Amino acid sequence: MGTTSDGDRPWQSYHTAYTNAKAGMEGVDKEKVQRIIYEMSKGSKYFENEKRKEAYIRQKVENLHTLCAKLTDKDMPHFQEVANKKILELEASRDLSKIWLHIDMDAFYAAVETLENPSLKGKPMAVGSMSMICTANYEARKFGVRAAMPGFIAHKLCPDLVFVPTNFEKYTYYSELTRKVFRRYDPDFIAASLDEAYLNITESCNERGLSSEEVAAELRNNIYEETGLTCSVGVAPNRLLAKIGGIGKVTETILKDVLGINTCEELLQKGAFLCALFSHCSTDFFLSVGLGLGRTDTPEQKLRKSISSERTFSATGDEPMLLQKLADIAETLSNDMQKECLWGRTLTLKLKTASFEVRTRAVSLQKFIQSKEEIQTYASKVLKAELPLSLRLMGLRMSQFRDDKCSPRDPMQKTLASFVISGNVTASATCVNKSSISEFSDEHQICDAQTDLSVHRESSASNDNKISLSYETNDVLASNQLSCGLKFASTSNADGIENMGNGCSEKCDSVETKNEMISNFSGHKTVAASSQKVELSWVDGYICSVCGIEMPPSFIEERQEHSDYHLAEMLQEEESVYGTGHLTQERSVRKALQAKENARKKLKSSPNKGRHIPIDAFFIKGKKNL
DNA sequence: GGGGGAAGGACCA
DNA sequence: TTCCTGGTCCTTCCCCC
Numbered sequence: 001m002g003t004t005s006d007g008d009r010p011w012q013s014y015h016t017a018y019t020n021a022k023a024g025m026e027g028v029d030k031e032k033v034q035r036i037i038y039e040m041s042k043g044s045k046y047f048e049n050e051k052r053k054e055a056y057i058r059q060k061v062e063n064l065h066t067l068c069a070k071l072t073d074k075d076m077p078h079f080q081e082v083a084n085k086k087i088l089e090l091e092a093s094r095d096l097s098k099i100w101l102h103i104d105m106d107a108f109y110a111a112v113e114t115l116e117n118p119s120l121k122g123k124p125m126a127v128g129s130m131s132m133i134c135t136a137n138y139e140a141r142k143f144g145v146r147a148a149m150p151g152f153i154a155h156k157l158c159p160d161l162v163f164v165p166t167n168f169e170k171y172t173y174y175s176e177l178t179r180k181v182f183r184r185y186d187p188d189f190i191a192a193s194l195d196e197a198y199l200n201i202t203e204s205c206n207e208r209g210l211s212s213e214e215v216a217a218e219l220r221n222n223i224y225e226e227t228g229l230t231c232s233v234g235v236a237p238n239r240l241l242a243k244i245g246g247i248g249k250v251t252e253t254i255l256k257d258v259l260g261i262n263t264c265e266e267l268l269q270k271g272a273f274l275c276a277l278f279s280h281c282s283t284d285f286f287l288s289v290g291l292g293l294g295r296t297d298t299p300e301q302k303l304r305k306s307i308s309s310e311r312t313f314s315a316t317g318d319e320p321m322l323l324q325k326l327a328d329i330a331e332t333l334s335n336d337m338q339k340e341c342l343w344g345r346t347l348t349l350k351l352k353t354a355s356f357e358v359r360t361r362a363v364s365l366q367k368f369i370q371s372k373e374e375i376q377t378y379a380s381k382v383l384k385a386e387l388p389l390s391l392r393l394m395g396l397r398m399s400q401f402r403d404d405k406c407s408p409r410d411p412m413q414k415t416l417a418s419f420v421i422s423g424n425v426t427a428s429a430t431c432v433n434k435s436s437i438s439e440f441s442d443e444h445q446i447c448d449a450q451t452d453l454s455v456h457r458e459s460s461a462s463n464d465n466k467i468s469l470s471y472e473t474n475d476v477l478a479s480n481q482l483s484c485g486l487k488f489a490s491t492s493n494a495d496g497i498e499n500m501g502n503g504c505s506e507k508c509d510s511v512e513t514k515n516e517m518i519s520n521f522s523g524h525k526t527v528a529a530s531s532q533k534v535e536l537s538w539v540d541g542y543i544c545s546v547c548g549i550e551m552p553p554s555f556i557e558e559r560q561e562h563s564d565y566h567l568a569e570m571l572q573e574e575e576s577v578y579g580t581g582h583l584t585q586e587r588s589v590r591k592a593l594q595a596k597e598n599a600r601k602k603l604k605s606s607p608n609k610g611r612h613i614p615i616d617a618f619f620i621k622g623k624k625n626l
Numbered sequence: 627g628g629g630g631g632a633a634g635g636a637c638c639a
Numbered sequence: 640t641t642c643c644t645g646g647t648c649c650t651t652c653c654c655c656c
Contacts (some may be wrong), residue, residue, distance in 0.1 A: 041642080046642050192638085248636060250637090361633080
């Protein structure tokens with residue numbers, strides 16, 4: 001940022017996401033680009049906010065320098081030993097048996113627009129608007145124009161730049177054409193976005209007796225013939241290497257400025273310092289990257305975790321106007337949720353102030369909601385608590401979805417479901433009181449064990465709630481990436497294919513082990529039905545007939561929960577009667593799986609498994625304000 | 627100490 | 640004059656059990 005130490009060239013230290021190099025930007029006059037971006041940005045609120053963030057990172061770097069300076073000659077042998085041990089362990093997990101491709105369509109949106117409008121060919125062009133551009137073709141990149149750059153800056157860099165508005169229907173159509181080709185090589189390919197995918201071509205290579213390079217070249221040719229679009233392909237034994245993306249701007253700064261690390265090799269060489277300065281989680285990640293380790297498995301289908309909508313507008317502090325905008329966003333979100341049959345119970349309000357400060361405020365509700373009115377009601381309450389504020393963006397996010405879709409249900413019912421693990425246990429409980437009677441019966445069965453042991457409920461017309469088990473993974477793509485600022489072994493490029501040579505995988509323990517554990521009780525897909533019933537009534541309208549607890553009729557949710565509790569008790573008794581029965585067995589398995597998952601989270605030992613490493617993760621726990 | 631919710635942030639396309 | 644949108648995952652902090 002333009003500090004006094006920058007002398008008469010303050011722009012040299014102004015680094016934004018769009019001052020980094022990108023394919024097609026070779027030969028760009030970087031200093032000129034930086035100067036223009038700096039000149040057009042300085043003095044703006046955005047610029048001021050960037051300075052604030054930069055100062056925060058600088059402080060972190062200084063703290064780490066201080067910590068580094070405190071390390072003594074006696075400390076280092078210990079940390080070197082720890083690093084060596086970690087490297088050996090990681091190295092032992094290397095798997096070279098798979099062949100992965102990472103395919104990235106070249107300047108996808110721009111290429112599609114040019115395909116449909118050949119007059120754009122050869123002209124510098126950007127898809128987007130004057131406020132923000134999505135992507136730029138290679139002609140525009142020669143001027144320093146690139147994705148995620150404000151249009152007005154891009155226009156300044158390249159006055160002849162042609163702006164084309166986005167058309168996602170078009171991009172989706174062409175994306176599907178590319179995916180048809182991908183499926184021929186890997187039916188379970190992983191789509192990372194409209195223009196990016198990972199393909200496991202191990203079988204394809206083996207069956208056809210072709211090398212990975214031959215298959216990759218053939219695939220690129222087929223893509224071009226069937227879509228008219230070009231793509232870049234990375235070939236490697238794991239997904240991390242096939243892509244070699246980047247550690248972000250922040251991480252790169254920290255590694256460079258604190259330890260002088262610029263390459264994979266240096267990550268390994270400075271392993272002792274990494275162990276000394278960073279958390280266990282971060283160190284493992286860095287060393288894995290240094291060794292070129294990445295995921296080699298194909299994750300199960302991912303389930304959506306949240307859905308959101310946000311809008312940027314001219315900064316305003318006018319409350320009625322903000323509430324109206326919030327209502328519009330609530331409507332958009334509600335519509336999106338209805339399209340996907342989603343009901344959520346955690347609502348998060350995102351605010352960006354006029355000075356670009358971002359705040360989030362979340363509220364977890366007692367029920368699942370979907371309607372515009374409900375979303376708007378809760379969101380307005382949260383917003384009013386924050387006002388007065390001058391805002392330039394508001395967003396709403398819904399998460400904590402109900403397991404089943406398309407029918408509202410109280411979250412408490414899920415609590416009940418969690419008591420029951422599997423089997424054809426048919427349990428019914430009747431809650432009787434002077435004012436209301438409720439009945440339910442649950443029929444449970446184990447689904448194909450392919451996806452997390454989570455309980456799903458499906459409502460049927462007969463009011464039976466079916467609870468089934470399915471297996472779901474939280475696996476994500478190997479998205480930890482190394483920025484172009486770091487020099488690594490190899491990378492895919494716009495011109496063709498590079499084979500990354502050696503790579504490895506970590507043990508995909510979670511999915512395989514879960515499947516293995518589940519298969520251990522194959523053949524026990526159903527268990528005996530219970531004939532027991534819990535008869536619960538409210539004596540005098542407020543005393544539980546089973547335990548005597550007093551609860552007034554107005555405590556509807558609490559009463560429901562109480563009934564659930566007694567039902568759970570009944571099921572537990574049933575379990576004890578069956579002794580080593582399936583309920584116990586399955587519950588044990590579920591417990592073991594949960595423990596395993598918890599242990600994985602706690603150890604955080606494998607951040608290389610496609611996890612992002614946030615800035616705070618680079619500082620040792622409990623050492624705040626170093 | 628562990629679990630879970632909230633808040634903030636990094637990173638991705 | 641003008642610096643996005645939508646999503647995931649991770650951390651710390653705090654409260655409760």
